[in-house]
Amino acid sequence: MKTLLPPEFKIIRDEAKCIKCQVCVRQCGFEVHTYDEEEDVVLSNNAKCVACSRCVKFCPTSALNVIKNPLSYRENTNWRQEVIHDIIKQAETGGVILTGMGNDKPYPIYWDHLVLNASQVTNPPIDPLREPMELRTYLGSKPDQLVIKGKHVKTKIPPQVPIETPILFSAMSYGSISLNAQLALARAASEFGTLWNTGEGGLHKELYKYGSTTIVQVASGRFGVHPDYLYAARVLEIKIGQGAKPGIGGHLPGEKVSSPVSRTRMIPKGTDALSPAPHHDIYSIEDLAQLVYALKEATNYQKPVCVKIAAVHNSAAIASGIARAGADIIALDGLRGGTGAAPKIIRDNVGIPIELAIASVDTRLRQEGIRNRVSLIAAGGFRSSADVIKAIALGADAVYIATAALVAMGCHLCQKCYTGICNWGIATQDPYLSKRLNPDLATQRLINLLRGWSLEIKEMLGGMGINAIESLRGNRLHLRAVGLTQAEMDVLGVRQAGA
Amino acid sequence: MNRVFKLNNPYNDDKVISACSIFGMIDQSGRCFSGECVTTAIANMQVRSNGLGGGFAVYGLYPEHADHYAFHIMFLDKKAQEETANFLTENFLLTHAEKIPTRKTAGIVDPPIIWRYFLKVNSKPRIELEGLSEDDYVVAKVMEINTKIDGAFVFSSGKNMGVFKGVGYPEDISHYFRLDEYKGYLWTAHGRFPTNTQGWWGGAHPFSILDWTVVHNGEISSYGINQRYLEMFGYRCTMQTDTEVMAYAVDLLMRKHGLPIEIVADIFAAPLWSELEHMEKTEKDLRIKLRQIYSSLLINGPFTVIIAHQGEMIGLTDRIRLRPLTAGVKGDMLYLSSEEAAIRLICPDLEKAWIPRGGEPIVGRLYQKEKKELSHRKKERG
Numbered sequence: 001m002k003t004l005l006p007p008e009f010k011i012i013r014d015e016a017k018c019i020k021c022q023v024c025v026r027q028c029g030f031e032v033h034t035y036d037e038e039e040d041v042v043l044s045n046n047a048k049c050v051a052c053s054r055c056v057k058f059c060p061t062s063a064l065n066v067i068k069n070p071l072s073y074r075e076n077t078n079w080r081q082e083v084i085h086d087i088i089k090q091a092e093t094g095g096v097i098l099t100g101m102g103n104d105k106p107y108p109i110y111w112d113h114l115v116l117n118a119s120q121v122t123n124p125p126i127d128p129l130r131e132p133m134e135l136r137t138y139l140g141s142k143p144d145q146l147v148i149k150g151k152h153v154k155t156k157i158p159p160q161v162p163i164e165t166p167i168l169f170s171a172m173s174y175g176s177i178s179l180n181a182q183l184a185l186a187r188a189a190s191e192f193g194t195l196w197n198t199g200e201g202g203l204h205k206e207l208y209k210y211g212s213t214t215i216v217q218v219a220s221g222r223f224g225v226h227p228d229y230l231y232a233a234r235v236l237e238i239k240i241g242q243g244a245k246p247g248i249g250g251h252l253p254g255e256k257v258s259s260p261v262s263r264t265r266m267i268p269k270g271t272d273a274l275s276p277a278p279h280h281d282i283y284s285i286e287d288l289a290q291l292v293y294a295l296k297e298a299t300n301y302q303k304p305v306c307v308k309i310a311a312v313h314n315s316a317a318i319a320s321g322i323a324r325a326g327a328d329i330i331a332l333d334g335l336r337g338g339t340g341a342a343p344k345i346i347r348d349n350v351g352i353p354i355e356l357a358i359a360s361v362d363t364r365l366r367q368e369g370i371r372n373r374v375s376l377i378a379a380g381g382f383r384s385s386a387d388v389i390k391a392i393a394l395g396a397d398a399v400y401i402a403t404a405a406l407v408a409m410g411c412h413l414c415q416k417c418y419t420g421i422c423n424w425g426i427a428t429q430d431p432y433l434s435k436r437l438n439p440d441l442a443t444q445r446l447i448n449l450l451r452g453w454s455l456e457i458k459e460m461l462g463g464m465g466i467n468a469i470e471s472l473r474g475n476r477l478h479l480r481a482v483g484l485t486q487a488e489m490d491v492l493g494v495r496q497a498g499a
Numbered sequence: 500m501n502r503v504f505k506l507n508n509p510y511n512d513d514k515v516i517s518a519c520s521i522f523g524m525i526d527q528s529g530r531c532f533s534g535e536c537v538t539t540a541i542a543n544m545q546v547r548s549n550g551l552g553g554g555f556a557v558y559g560l561y562p563e564h565a566d567h568y569a570f571h572i573m574f575l576d577k578k579a580q581e582e583t584a585n586f587l588t589e590n591f592l593l594t595h596a597e598k599i600p601t602r603k604t605a606g607i608v609d610p611p612i613i614w615r616y617f618l619k620v621n622s623k624p625r626i627e628l629e630g631l632s633e634d635d636y637v638v639a640k641v642m643e644i645n646t647k648i649d650g651a652f653v654f655s656s657g658k659n660m661g662v663f664k665g666v667g668y669p670e671d672i673s674h675y676f677r678l679d680e681y682k683g684y685l686w687t688a689h690g691r692f693p694t695n696t697q698g699w700w701g702g703a704h705p706f707s708i709l710d711w712t713v714v715h716n717g718e719i720s721s722y723g724i725n726q727r728y729l730e731m732f733g734y735r736c737t738m739q740t741d742t743e744v745m746a747y748a749v750d751l752l753m754r755k756h757g758l759p760i761e762i763v764a765d766i767f768a769a770p771l772w773s774e775l776e777h778m779e780k781t782e783k784d785l786r787i788k789l790r791q792i793y794s795s796l797l798i799n800g801p802f803t804v805i806i807a808h809q810g811e812m813i814g815l816t817d818r819i820r821l822r823p824l825t826a827g828v829k830g831d832m833l834y835l836s837s838e839e840a841a842i843r844l845i846c847p848d849l850e851k852a853w854i855p856r857g858g859e860p861i862v863g864r865l866y867q868k869e870k871k872e873l874s875h876r877k878k879e880r881g
């Protein structure tokens with residue numbers, strides 16, 4: 001069938017600058033650029049370009065640029081170009097449209113409607129360059145009270161895991177991303193004193209040495225789950241749902257299941273790895289409690305168990321159930337959370353913004369007097385240290401980042417992770433592509449990002465007259481709203497700016 | 500809603516902001532002395548207040564009623580007083596009630612009606628059935644009056660102690676309440692500088708619940724989370740002041756969780772993580788656990804506080820000491836003050852004066868109490 005889809009992007013090549021070195025030919029895994037020897041000219045097939053920017057950034061003479069195809073249809077607010085193209089795609093394939101990364105639709109981003117406080121006159125700001133500023137956070141369940149005899153604490157405290165900055169790397173499985181990418185995440189987390197997360201693809205044997213900074217996932221497909229995997233980890237995470245695709249399972253296409261991936265996941269090479277939508281042993285909250293305690297028994301109550309859910313309409317009630325089911329940590333993944341592959345219709349329409357979910361869950365757990373029992377990790381599209389600090393003020397203990405970490409490593413958000421071709425060597429198992437990601441450099445870039453954000457968090461904290469992150473956690477008086485409705489402010493538990 | 504809350508925070512700010520002078524002195528041998536010295540000392544720091552609030556707490560005040568809860572209550576009108584009197588007779592055994600004697604004082608305008616009531620809890624078996632202690636019962640009743648009876652406000656509710664406070668400079672308040680005629684072994688005092696123009700009598704310090712009193716100088720930047728944490732334990736921070744949060748936190752940790760003041764100081768003004776690195780293992784473990792569990796009660800931002808209860812007075816600053824505190828000793832007497840000059844004014848021959856480190860509690864205790872506690876601790880260990 002002849003396709004009616006026009007190219008989405010257009011390659012602009014400055015012929016005067018092009019030296020025909022063919023770097024772009026080699027760099028583009030989508031085979032957009034070809035070299036015609038007879039004519040001695042580099043040609044481009046616009047239709048295949050996904051705008052990943054790889055060729056643009058690697059062209060030694062800056063001869064290349066990629067722009068949006070300026071194709072015009074008649075203006076129509078309802079029938080936008082994207083809508084028309086999606087229908088054409090489905091008419092040609094009869095399938096579900098897949099995509100990668102997080103929701104890109106213009107839902108309100110509440111972070112941009114929340115502003116922070118600073119001290120003036122009545123209380124002094126603190127200068128983080130001269131005064132200590134503490135970001136350490138302990139993840140884990142806390143009792144309401146300590147019984148102390150002399151210098152000894154008699155209360156038994158469940159396992160607590162320290163992180164030196166309230167930022168962790170969120171779940172990205174081996175299979176969805178390359179081993180080099182995981183290696184960089186693991187190393188950066190270890191060096192910075194935070195944690196990274198295996199996702200649901202098991203733990204490659206080369207990464208066991210980073211176990212003490214690893215969160216291992218137990219997801220509905222149970223890929224790669226075995227005793228040593230659990231023993232190696234610092235934290236265990238039961239994955240119920242994911243912000244990018246609440247209510248549905250996962251699908252790693254057989255092409256990405258190379259032999260090391262197959263060994264790590266414990267599935268035959270080349271077969272599709274399908275995670276069911278539910279855990280088939282969890283159809284209710286009491287089933288969840290059983291799995292929580294099965295994992296705790298298996299690891300001798302030495303490791304906190306986290307339960308990760310997508311932020312949905314009844315998150316507050318669900319979170320309260322999870323806390324009562326014995327979880328030590330709850331991870332909430334919001335509407336803008338990323339993914340290696342998801343049906344576009346789900347990614348763009350299901351779930352609620354993380355800002356609202358953090359606020360309503362924190363409030364509910366406090367109303368029920370059980371907030372101390374769990375730590376709260378928020379995930380889903382955190383772009384900067386400002387988003388992080390606002391999440392903490394709303395009530396999160398810490399924040400998971402994934403997309404931002406990928407961008408730090410080179411990702412340009414082309415949303416093609418599900419294809420197995422990633423020109424930046426991240427979301428691919430093709431050795432030719434994945435060796436592009438130098439783990440040493442990627443590690444350094446991740447550490448730099450954590451460092452930069454942490455420094456900024458310290459500056460903002462100091463400005464508020466606070467020198468320890470826990471004094472901001474859930475302290476919504478340091479937030480004010482601009483341009484929100486009363487209903488939104490009520491859910492967020494913040495006041496109008498100026499009021 | 501009781502209209503006193505509106506008076507307290509008329510513009511509905513996040514909380515009421517104020518700065519202050521504070522002073523405290525305890526004779527650890529238990530000898531009682533009048534309010535003259537403490538008034539002279541606090542008056543010497545007049546620039547730290549602005550005439551919109553002054554107050555005092557006195558311990559060992561009512562020896563003849565030592566086993567009674569002494570309620571000091573302010574009323575905005577007669578109706579509030581009648582309603583409260585009925586409430587008290589319904590819920591307590593009321594032994595004695597009287598207007599608190601006052602003097603005409605130049606700086607004092609428009610005072611509310613202020614009375615004191617000596618009460619006993621008479622429904623003990625019923626309370627115990629509900630698993631409440633007498634103290635819990637009294638706290639609940641105080642909260643009930645303060646939130647439900649419009650125009651009434653209990654500002655002192657302990658045994659053998661009392662709070663006197665109002666709008667004015669502290670020395671005027673002292674003159675007004677005739678504090679030179681009372682005696683106690685422990686006095687604390689406060690002069691206030693609120694950023695609001697409107698001053699309300701109940702908004703002055705000390706803030707108190709049972710026999711705990713707090714005078715405080717500072718603005719806590721962790722207020723929002725301290726308050727939300729305490730709400731989980733049933734406290735309602737209706738006064739919207741830092742001092743109230745401090746008082747409830749002390750009540751929770753010391754009275755309900757039974758922690759000694761040294762531990763509470765390590766919660767309010769937790770040592771830095773880097774300081775723990777140099778500690779011996781048991782000390783370090785204890786501090787780490789305290790911070791893990793009670794991090795929401797870390798009091799962040801500038802503060803100096805003098806906390807007192809029967810037989811004990813504690814001075815504490817925030818961990819990086821953003822507000823002043825000086826301590827002084829002469830014989831059995833321990834002094835705590837915002838400024839050293841105020842101490843030297845009433846005790847020119849101090850044996851020792853020093854500035855405590857940030858977060859280090861300075862504790863003065865009746866010797867009697869100290870002895871009792873030591874033997875109690877020995878028993879626990881044995």
Ligand code: SF4
Nearest residue numbers: 028049050052053055
């Ligand atoms: S897909 Fe990427 S590398 Fe290929 S042409 Fe487009 S921008 Fe260049």
Ligand code: SF4
Nearest residue numbers: 411412414415417422
């Ligand atoms: S990870 Fe790779 S494929 Fe996925 S969006 Fe980023 S650059 Fe594109």
